[in-house]
Amino acid sequence: MAKYAFFLGCIAPLRYPGIEKSTREVCKALGIELVDLKDASCCPAPGVIRAFNKKTWLAAAARNLALAEKEGLEIVTICNGCYGSLFDAAYELAEDKELLAEVNKILAEIGMEYKGTTKVHHFAEVLYNEVGVEKIKAAVTKPLDYQVAAFYGCHFLKPSEIKQVDNPENPHILDDLIEATGAKSMPRKQKTLCCGAGGGLKAAFGDVAKKFTETNLENMKESGAQYIIDVCPFCHLQFDGVQKDLGYAIPVLHLSQLLGLAMGMDAKDLALSTHITPVTL
Amino acid sequence: MVTPKAEISKEIADAAKMCFQCGTCTAGCPSGRRTSYRVRKIVRMAQLGMKEEILSSDELWECSTCYTCVERCPRQVPIVDIIIDLRNMAVAEGHMRPQHKGTATNLVKFGHTVDVKENISKLRADMGLPEVPPTVLANPAAKADLDKILAATGFTKIVE
Numbered sequence: 001m002a003k004y005a006f007f008l009g010c011i012a013p014l015r016y017p018g019i020e021k022s023t024r025e026v027c028k029a030l031g032i033e034l035v036d037l038k039d040a041s042c043c044p045a046p047g048v049i050r051a052f053n054k055k056t057w058l059a060a061a062a063r064n065l066a067l068a069e070k071e072g073l074e075i076v077t078i079c080n081g082c083y084g085s086l087f088d089a090a091y092e093l094a095e096d097k098e099l100l101a102e103v104n105k106i107l108a109e110i111g112m113e114y115k116g117t118t119k120v121h122h123f124a125e126v127l128y129n130e131v132g133v134e135k136i137k138a139a140v141t142k143p144l145d146y147q148v149a150a151f152y153g154c155h156f157l158k159p160s161e162i163k164q165v166d167n168p169e170n171p172h173i174l175d176d177l178i179e180a181t182g183a184k185s186m187p188r189k190q191k192t193l194c195c196g197a198g199g200g201l202k203a204a205f206g207d208v209a210k211k212f213t214e215t216n217l218e219n220m221k222e223s224g225a226q227y228i229i230d231v232c233p234f235c236h237l238q239f240d241g242v243q244k245d246l247g248y249a250i251p252v253l254h255l256s257q258l259l260g261l262a263m264g265m266d267a268k269d270l271a272l273s274t275h276i277t278p279v280t281l
Numbered sequence: 282m283v284t285p286k287a288e289i290s291k292e293i294a295d296a297a298k299m300c301f302q303c304g305t306c307t308a309g310c311p312s313g314r315r316t317s318y319r320v321r322k323i324v325r326m327a328q329l330g331m332k333e334e335i336l337s338s339d340e341l342w343e344c345s346t347c348y349t350c351v352e353r354c355p356r357q358v359p360i361v362d363i364i365i366d367l368r369n370m371a372v373a374e375g376h377m378r379p380q381h382k383g384t385a386t387n388l389v390k391f392g393h394t395v396d397v398k399e400n401i402s403k404l405r406a407d408m409g410l411p412e413v414p415p416t417v418l419a420n421p422a423a424k425a426d427l428d429k430i431l432a433a434t435g436f437t438k439i440v441e
Binding site: 008010011013014015017018020021036038039040041042044045046047048049050051052053054055056059060063106107109110112154155158159160168169192193194196197198199200201203204205208209211212215268269271273274 | 311312315339342344346349361372377381385393394395396397401404405408409414415416423424427429430431434435436439
């Protein structure tokens with residue numbers, strides 16, 4: 001059985017616990033053992049914390065990576081931001097021994113050391129590459145007939161030179177995972193356009209972020225999508241939170257919630273009540 | 282080739298040096314399409330060592346770090362890294378938006394970028410999840426370790 005350290009992040013456990021719950025249930029059903037990465041902190045967020053102080057960002061990320069290393073486990077995240085930070089930090093620290101030594105000086109102050117070995121995965125990438133679409137299809141007990149918009153977000157795929165998850169301009173793996181549930185992923189314009197929330201835009205320039213989201217929503221509506229399926233709680237928060245202001249009402253589900261539904265999870269375990277855009281199933 | 286002035290750090294200057302100003306970055310930039318942010322211009326300004334103009338600008342904070350420019354740059358300029366480094370310099374010199382200070386304060390307070398809400402905690406318990414997520418939130422000793430990292434790297438000072 002595949003076994004991973006489960007990195008929770010911030011938005012999923014503290015705003016959308018249904019994403020956390022459905023991830024746990026879906027992994028159980030697919031034979032993936034998740035071990036909570038105890039004592040972890042924020043990844044820390046790549047667009048804000050890294051933009052404020054790179055040294056803090058790298059040292060705090062290294063602490064998270066070291067916690068998993070100590071358990072001898074690879075990390076799985078359910079958030080593009082966490083994936084972006086932890087993957088990029090692990091990459092930098094594995095490539096640059098001087099940087100690693102510098103970071104270890106800071107970690108020594110708390111009695112920790114990072115050797116530079118932790119591998120970091122995204123939930124969707126694990127499902128596609130480790131579990132495989134066929135096995136997911138076989139686990140579906142309640143096929144869905146939804147038409148949906150697949151939303152990849154940015155840090156799941158980019159920078160592609162180091163991530164190498166899928167083609168960053170024309171990706172397909174999320175579409176394939178979605179279609180394993182019976183749902184149809186509707187083609188649309190500008191499929192890889194950023195949701196607008198990243199890089200501190202949502203916090204400081206919310207109106208600019210909304211303009212990105214609006215273009216996405218218009219393209220999704222035009223495609224006939226009834227749901228938005230994301231792989232990132234921060235994109236999720238952006239789509240879920242700003243739609244009402246923009247005059248849209250397309251319910252937003254994380255991939256884990258969609259899979260949970262298709263695998264017969266009880267709707268109450270998806271915690272849809274925390275969604276701002278009402279979700280009717 | 283332009284020799285950057287010393288005001289911009291050597292790392293940024295070296296990275297920016299590769300740019301030949303083709304504008305592919307700005308052409309594909311979703312923020313540039315919606316704001317006055319011109320990523321090519323910022324890289325040019327970095328080449329020219331226009332430190333004050335960059336660090337005090339709103340535009341520096343209008344990048345969503347989507348990496349579209351990095352993917353398409355024909356010179357493999359690490360554009361987002363340049364933006365991040367410039368933002369680090371801006372913050373070090375006191376250019377920080379109150380909203381960003383709020384996010385930073387959350388990290389110092391909770392070890393997470395968002396706060397803890399009572400209704401979510403209750404819902405977690407109702408769903409059979411640990412009421413407090415098993416992170417630094419659940420272990421004061423782990424939070425103290427994070428605090429030491431934040432202090433040792435100068436982060437705590439940012440939010441004061």
